[in-house]
Amino acid sequence: MNQMLASAPLVEGSGHFLRCADEIGRRLCRDALRTGDGTLNWLRTETEQRENLTQFLLRPVGGDLYQGAAGIALFLWMLHQRTGDRMVARTAEQALTLAEEQAGGAGFYTGAVGTGCVMISIGLAQGRQDRVERGLGLVARGAAAVTGVDLLSGGAGLVPVLLTLARTQGRADFTGMAVQAGEMILAAAEAGPDGLSWPAADASGPPPTGLAHGGSGMLPALASLHLATGEARWAEALTAALRYERSRFDPVRGNWPDFRDANGKPSATPAFGASWCHGAAGIGRSRLRLLMAGAQDPLLEQELEAALAAIITFLSRPMGAQAPDQSYCHGLAGMGDLLLDAGLWRNRADWTALAAGIGYRGIERHGLPRTPWPCGVRDVGEVPGLMTGLAGIGHYHLRLHDPVTTGSILLPDPFLGTRNSPTGGTTP
Numbered sequence: 548m549n550q551m552l553a554s555a556p557l558v559e560g561s562g563h564f565l566r567c568a569d570e571i572g573r574r575l576c577r578d579a580l581r582t583g584d585g586t587l588n589w590l591r592t593e594t595e596q597r598e599n600l601t602q603f604l605l606r607p608v609g610g611d612l613y614q615g616a617a618g619i620a621l622f623l624w625m626l627h628q629r630t631g632d633r634m635v636a637r638t639a640e641q642a643l644t645l646a647e648e649q650a651g652g653a654g655f656y657t658g659a660v661g662t663g664c665v666m667i668s669i670g671l672a673q674g675r676q677d678r679v680e681r682g683l684g685l686v687a688r689g690a691a692a693v694t695g696v697d698l699l700s701g702g703a704g705l706v707p708v709l710l711t712l713a714r715t716q717g718r719a720d721f722t723g724m725a726v727q728a729g730e731m732i733l734a735a736a737e738a739g740p741d742g743l744s745w746p747a748a749d750a751s752g753p754p755p756t757g758l759a760h761g762g763s764g765m766l767p768a769l770a771s772l773h774l775a776t777g778e779a780r781w782a783e784a785l786t787a788a789l790r791y792e793r794s795r796f797d798p799v800r801g802n803w804p805d806f807r808d809a810n811g812k813p814s815a816t817p818a819f820g821a822s823w824c825h826g827a828a829g830i831g832r833s834r835l836r837l838l839m840a841g842a843q844d845p846l847l848e849q850e851l852e853a854a855l856a857a858i859i860t861f862l863s864r865p866m867g868a869q870a871p872d873q874s875y876c877h878g879l880a881g882m883g884d885l886l887l888d889a890g891l892w893r894n895r896a897d898w899t900a901l902a903a904g905i906g907y908r909g910i911e912r913h914g915l916p917r918t919p920w921p922c923g924v925r926d927v928g929e930v931p932g933l934m935t936g937l938a939g940i941g942h943y944h945l946r947l948h949d950p951v952t953t954g955s956i957l958l959p960d961p962f963l964g965t966r967n968s969p970t971g972g973t974t975p
Contacts, residue, residue, distance in 0.1 A: 564906055564948040565629060567914045571941035572626040575619060575931055576638040580607075587641045589619065591936070592927035603927060610649030612661030613699075613876075617646035618933025621665050621963055622942045625953060628672075629945065643669065650685050652692070654700030655708060655959040656934065659689030664708060664961045667716075672965060683716060686961070690724050696735045696745060698764030699824075702728035704959045706768035710775045712961050722775065729772045732765055733784060742790030747806075752813035756795050756803045758829025759876075762788045766833045767958055770840055792830070793846065802827055802857040819857070823881030823957055827857035831885050832957055839892065855889060855898065858882045862901070870912060873943075874923035875957065876934040879905050880943035884957050887950055906947045909940070 579587040588607045591614060595602050609615040623639035626632070647666065652658035663685030670678030690709060695701030705728045713721035736743045737754065744754035744762055755761035765788050773781035796803050797819065804817030805825045820826030831854025834847045861882065872878030883905040890898030913920045919928055923935030930936035933956070945953045954964025 561948045563910055564903075564944040567906070567910050568626055568941040568944040568948065569630055569632070570914065571920075571937050571944070572623055572630075572635050573632070575623065575937060575941075576634050578931070579638060579641075585641065586645065587638070588616070588645060589931040591930045591932065592924065594924075594927060601926075608931060609651070610646040610659075610662050611652060611657050612665060613656040613934045614930065614932030614936065615646065615662075616642045616649060617662040617665040619931055619938045620646055620669070621956075622933060622938040622945075624669050625945055625965070626941065629948070647681065647685070650689070652700075653689060653695065654693060655698075655704030657700040658692065659685045660693075660705060660708060661689075663689060664963055667712075668962045668965045671962075679716070683712065683718060686712065687721075687724070690721075690728070693728065693731075695748075696732045696765070697748075697760040698767075698959065699759045702731045703764045703768040706732075707771045707959045708961045710771050715961075725772065726776070729768060729781065732768060733780075736765075736784070736788075738787070739791070741794035742792075743784055743787035744791040747813070749813070752806045753795075754791070755806060755825070756792050756830065757805065757825040758833055759824040761825070762792045763830045763833040767836050770837055770842070774840070789844070789846075793850075796850075796853070801853055801860070803830055821858045821861035821882055822877050823884070824876045827854040827861075828882045828885045829957075830854050831858070831889070832955075835885065835889055835892065836958055851889060855886065858886060859901065862905075870921045872921050872923055873909055873913070873940050874921075874935045875939040875943065877923040878921070879909070880939060881957065883943060884946065884955055887946060888955055891950060903947055906944055910944075 579589055581587045590605045591608050593604045593606060595604055610617055612618045620639050620642035623635050623642060627636040627639055643666065646662050650659040650662040655661045663682040666682030666685065667679050670676065670682060686708065690705050693702055693705060696703055698704045706725045709721040709725035709728070712718050713725070736745055745765065746754050748760065756763065758764045766785060769781050769785040769788065773785065792803060800819045802819040805820050806817050807814055807825070821828055823829045823832065831851050834851040834854065838847050838851065873880055875881045875884065883902040886898045887902035890896065890902065912918070920937060920940050922930045922937070924930050931938060933939045933942065942956065956964050
């Protein structure tokens with residue numbers, strides 16, 4: 548059996564997962580660049596093509612959730628809640644200050660909305676209403692700046708956040724903003740014989756499937772709007788979006804196509820991946836969200852099973868000499884996250900054991916020998932962020948240590964998994 552498929556119990560030995568998360572967290576604290584006035588930052592490496600040459604650039608992280616200070620602050624704060632480490636707590640506070648100062652841009656994962664949600668979730672836990680109010684202000688500001696529609700940085704990532712905050716924080720104005728974002732989503736859609744789809748950002752190639760930029764990313768927003776307003780148009784759009792992705796499912800491959808090449812460019816030969824961003828893990832995550840919300844479509848169960856089977860097929864392949872990416876966005880943590888939550892929800896110990904196996908293999912290959920963790924930015928080594936780097940790898944191990952109190956961050960949620968239920972989903 549491929550070593551990645553070696554299953555492990557979720558609870559027995561879960562202290563290994565917390566120790567791994569703690570080691571990653573303390574490394575992030577040590578690696579921070581600090582100044583005499585108490586501020587800090589981290590560096591991340593990017594690649595850039597200049598005159599047909601790949602150049603490596605070191606840049607400070609921004610304030611966003613995806614790869615910036617907000618995501619690092621969230622992980623460190625959640626780690627501190629479980630270890631009580633004062634250095635981790637102090638660094639989390641400094642990272643949150645940096646995130647607030649650097650907050651900008653559009654969207655949940657890539658802009659001020661996600662940063663505001665980190666402030667809200669931490670502020671609520673601390674009883675800091677001033678921090679909550681500043682976070683709400685960032686959410687409102689970031690939502691007003693959104694012009695795209697995808698889940699990663701556009702309107703689809705806003706809607707569930709705005710509707711939840713409208714209900715729980717007394718922000719009735721957020722309901723109107725959510726409806727406006729929904730109108731943007733519908734206006735950008737293309738209706739065809741196969742259903743409703745959203746064109747690629749560069750308008751080339753078939754409309755994408757998947758969660759980050761494709762049709763699956765629209766589903767939680769459309770479902771949330773239907774539940775909040777009762778209007779049939781949102782349910783009709785949801786059904787049509789599902790119909791498009793179903794028309795693209797390849798029964799031979801048992802997976803949905805990704806119409807891009809390894810560099811993200813349109814490709815005549817589709818790939819069939821398992822990642823959160825563009826593959827089966829993200830598509831399965833959207834189906835699990837609909838099922839947990841009470842959707843009665845029987846095909847959703849089949850699609851969730853197909854997504855999990857595609858992940859297991861990916862894990863069963865020989866991994867070769869190059870260690871697989873461990874990140875949330877592109878790598879194994881995003882796959883394990885779905886295995887974990889689906890297993891908890893359906894009481895499938897085989898799925899949760901596979902999720903734990905991913906964690907154990909990572910510890911054996913990288914944690915114990917102290918070798919670099921493979922991250923989601925290719926060819927640049929370790930990066931600090933939540934969705935592509937060390938903070939997310941640490942967060943995944945916190946999830947494995949105790950998934951009841953550490954929820955998933957792989958769908959937009961203003962509480963970022965800090966208010967979690969035993970079924971693996973976040974409560975309103």
